[in-house]
Amino acid sequence: MNNSEIGTLLSFIAEGLVLFDNTGQVTMVNPHASLLLDYTASEFVGKNIDTLFEIYLNDNLIPKSERITHTVFSLGKPFTTPHGNTVYFKSKSGRKFPVFISAKAIKTEERVSGVLIFRDITTEKELENYKINTAQRLSGLTPILQQASTGEFSGKNILVPEKEDEFTELIVGLKLMLDDLGELDRAREKNQFEKIEAVKKTEEERRKLTEQYSKELEGKVEEKTGELKRAKVHIETVIENLTSGLIEYDSLFTVVRMNKTAEEILGVSRNDVLGKRIEPKDIKEKPEWKSLVEVSYPALSQSVQKVSKEASGVDADVTDIMITFPLEREVQVTTLPVASIFSGDSKGFIKAIRDVTRERIIARSKSEFISIAAHQLRTPLSAVKWTMRLLMDGDLGVMNSSQLKLLGRGYETNEKMIQLVNDLLNVSRIEDGRFGYRFNKANIVETITSIVANSAISAREHGINVNFDVPAQPIPPFVFDQEKISLALQNILDNAIKYTPSGGSVAISIVVEEKFVKISIHDTGVGVPKNQIGRLFSKFFRAENVMHMQTSGSGLGLFIVKNIIARHGGEISVESEENKGSTFWFTLPTDESLIPSRDEKVAYY
Structure with missing residues (x-):
C-alpha cells in the first residue's frame, strides 16, 4: 500500500493521527489532526513532533526532552495519559484543549516508526465536571431548605464554595438570611427583657413599649419572610429549568x-x-x-x-x-x-x-462504521490470502527460497489482519446483540481436545508443552454453544502460547462443581502486572509487559471471551503473578435453566 492509499485510509479515522520516524520527524498526518492543531499537512510534515506544538500534563508544560520521541524511542514505552491526570495540547492558534492520547512505536520490515493517536475530549471533560457539580449541589439544596423551614436560623452549617458558580449566589443568600433571622431572634429576647423591666416602672410605659415592639417585630418578620420566599422561588426556578429531569421522593x-x-x-x-x-x-x-x-x-x-x-x-x-x-x-x-x-x-x-438517546445513537453509529469498514476489508484480505497461497503452493510457477520466505511473511501478516478484522466484527456483533448463539448439547471434553489439537503446531513452533488433563470420570454432554466456547478457549490458549517463553508449559484441566464445570488454563508465561489485572477484559486493552514482546494484537480477544462466558451464564477470572505465569478459569452451567434467556440483558465489559 503506497503513501497515497495510506493517507486516504487515515482520512476516515475520526481521531487525530500522526506518523513520525525515530528522530521525531513527522512523515504523515491525517486531516483530523491538522484540524485539531490548526496546522496544514505541509506545516506538519518534516517538522519535529516534540517542537511543533506544546504538550501539558495538567497545568505543567512537559519539557521537549521528555515528550513523545524520548518516551517512545529512548525509554521504549508508550506515551499515554498517567492515571488520574489530564494531558493538554496547545494548537497553533493558542487553543489549549484536553486530549485522550496514545503514542507508541510500530515496527515494519523496513524501519521502526512512531504513531500518535489523539482525540479532543473537551466535551467529555465539561460534561463530567458539570454532572459532578450539579449532583453535589442538588443533594445540598433540599437539606438547606429543610433547615430553614424548621425555624433553625443558623448559617454555620452552610458551606459557601470557594469557586463561584450558578449556586453560589443562592447559598450565600440563604446563609445571610439565616444569620439575620438568628440575630433577629436574639434581638427579640433582649427586647422582651427590656419590656419586662419597663413594666415594673409603669403600666403606661409597658403598653407603649409593647406596641412599638410589636410593630418593629412585625415589620422585620415580614421583611425576612419575604426574603425566605424569594430564596425559595430562586431555588424552585433553578430546579424547574434544569436540563435534566428531577424527581424528589420521601x-x-x-x-x-x-x-x-x-x-x-x-x-x-x-x-x-x-x-x-x-x-x-x-x-x-x-x-x-x-x-x-x-x-x-x-x-x-x-x-x-x-x-x-x-x-x-x-x-x-x-x-x-x-x-x-x-x-x-x-x-x-x-x-x-x-x-x-x-x-x-x-x-x-x-x-x-x-x-442519553442521542449519545447512544452516536455510539451505535460508530460501531456500525467499524462493522462496515471491517466487512469492506475482509473481502480483499481473503483474496490476497488465497492468491499468496496459490503462489506458495507453486500453482502459478515454482518459487525460489527467497521468494517463498517473502511470501510466507506476507501471508502471516495477512492472517493477522484477517484475525483483527474478525475480532472487530465479533465485537460489533456482540454490542449489537447479533452474535448468533446456537445452544445445543455437546461434549465439552471433546471440544477442549479438538482445540488443543488445533494448537499443536503453534505450540511446537514456540517450544511450548501443552497438556490437557482429561478427567477420569466422563462428563455427560450438556447445552452450550460449541462454536463460541471453542472461540473462547482458542483465544485463551493462543495467548498462553504466545506469551510463554520457549521451554514453558500450558496445562488445561476441567472439574465439575455442582451445577457448573470449571475449566482452568495455567501457563508459565510472563504474567500480568497486578495494577492491570482489573482492565484485562476491557476492549482494546493490552498489558504493558506483553506489548514489548508482541507489537501486534488487537486487545479484543479477552473482551470477546468474557462476553461469550457471560452469555452462557458463567463467570471468568484470572490469577496472575508477573514473570511467573497466569491461570485463567471460567465456569459453564451444566443446567440449561441457568443460561440467560435471549431477552435478558447481558452487560458488556
Missing part, C-alpha cells in the same frame, strides 16, 4: 417534587403524581405511569444496566434504562439520598433523569 416512594423536564421525558403531569406513592404494581394498573415506575424502580425496565462509578464519574447509584412512553428513549437515572442535616437520618432520595 422514604416511602411518595413523589414530593418534580420539574418540567421530568414531566416531558416521562409523559406525566406533576399534578397527577405529586403526593402519590409510586409502587411496582402501577406499571400495569396505570399504563400512563409506566416510565415513571421504571425510573422509580429501574429493575422493572426491560433494558437495564448498572453504570460503574468509574464510568459515571459520580459517587452515586447510576443506571441506564430504556423507556417507551411517551417516546422510546434511553435515559440515565442517578439516585442520590436526602439526609437530615441534624441527625443524618434518611429523609428520602432524589432521582436525576438525563436523556
Whole structure:
C-alpha cells in the first residue's frame, strides 16, 4: 500500500493521527489532526513532533526532552495519559484543549516508526465536571431548605464554595438570611427583657413599649419572610429549568417534587403524581405511569444496566434504562439520598433523569462504521490470502527460497489482519446483540481436545508443552454453544502460547462443581502486572509487559471471551503473578435453566 492509499485510509479515522520516524520527524498526518492543531499537512510534515506544538500534563508544560520521541524511542514505552491526570495540547492558534492520547512505536520490515493517536475530549471533560457539580449541589439544596423551614436560623452549617458558580449566589443568600433571622431572634429576647423591666416602672410605659415592639417585630418578620420566599422561588426556578429531569421522593416512594423536564421525558403531569406513592404494581394498573415506575424502580425496565462509578464519574447509584412512553428513549437515572442535616437520618432520595438517546445513537453509529469498514476489508484480505497461497503452493510457477520466505511473511501478516478484522466484527456483533448463539448439547471434553489439537503446531513452533488433563470420570454432554466456547478457549490458549517463553508449559484441566464445570488454563508465561489485572477484559486493552514482546494484537480477544462466558451464564477470572505465569478459569452451567434467556440483558465489559 503506497503513501497515497495510506493517507486516504487515515482520512476516515475520526481521531487525530500522526506518523513520525525515530528522530521525531513527522512523515504523515491525517486531516483530523491538522484540524485539531490548526496546522496544514505541509506545516506538519518534516517538522519535529516534540517542537511543533506544546504538550501539558495538567497545568505543567512537559519539557521537549521528555515528550513523545524520548518516551517512545529512548525509554521504549508508550506515551499515554498517567492515571488520574489530564494531558493538554496547545494548537497553533493558542487553543489549549484536553486530549485522550496514545503514542507508541510500530515496527515494519523496513524501519521502526512512531504513531500518535489523539482525540479532543473537551466535551467529555465539561460534561463530567458539570454532572459532578450539579449532583453535589442538588443533594445540598433540599437539606438547606429543610433547615430553614424548621425555624433553625443558623448559617454555620452552610458551606459557601470557594469557586463561584450558578449556586453560589443562592447559598450565600440563604446563609445571610439565616444569620439575620438568628440575630433577629436574639434581638427579640433582649427586647422582651427590656419590656419586662419597663413594666415594673409603669403600666403606661409597658403598653407603649409593647406596641412599638410589636410593630418593629412585625415589620422585620415580614421583611425576612419575604426574603425566605424569594430564596425559595430562586431555588424552585433553578430546579424547574434544569436540563435534566428531577424527581424528589420521601422514604416511602411518595413523589414530593418534580420539574418540567421530568414531566416531558416521562409523559406525566406533576399534578397527577405529586403526593402519590409510586409502587411496582402501577406499571400495569396505570399504563400512563409506566416510565415513571421504571425510573422509580429501574429493575422493572426491560433494558437495564448498572453504570460503574468509574464510568459515571459520580459517587452515586447510576443506571441506564430504556423507556417507551411517551417516546422510546434511553435515559440515565442517578439516585442520590436526602439526609437530615441534624441527625443524618434518611429523609428520602432524589432521582436525576438525563436523556442519553442521542449519545447512544452516536455510539451505535460508530460501531456500525467499524462493522462496515471491517466487512469492506475482509473481502480483499481473503483474496490476497488465497492468491499468496496459490503462489506458495507453486500453482502459478515454482518459487525460489527467497521468494517463498517473502511470501510466507506476507501471508502471516495477512492472517493477522484477517484475525483483527474478525475480532472487530465479533465485537460489533456482540454490542449489537447479533452474535448468533446456537445452544445445543455437546461434549465439552471433546471440544477442549479438538482445540488443543488445533494448537499443536503453534505450540511446537514456540517450544511450548501443552497438556490437557482429561478427567477420569466422563462428563455427560450438556447445552452450550460449541462454536463460541471453542472461540473462547482458542483465544485463551493462543495467548498462553504466545506469551510463554520457549521451554514453558500450558496445562488445561476441567472439574465439575455442582451445577457448573470449571475449566482452568495455567501457563508459565510472563504474567500480568497486578495494577492491570482489573482492565484485562476491557476492549482494546493490552498489558504493558506483553506489548514489548508482541507489537501486534488487537486487545479484543479477552473482551470477546468474557462476553461469550457471560452469555452462557458463567463467570471468568484470572490469577496472575508477573514473570511467573497466569491461570485463567471460567465456569459453564451444566443446567440449561441457568443460561440467560435471549431477552435478558447481558452487560458488556
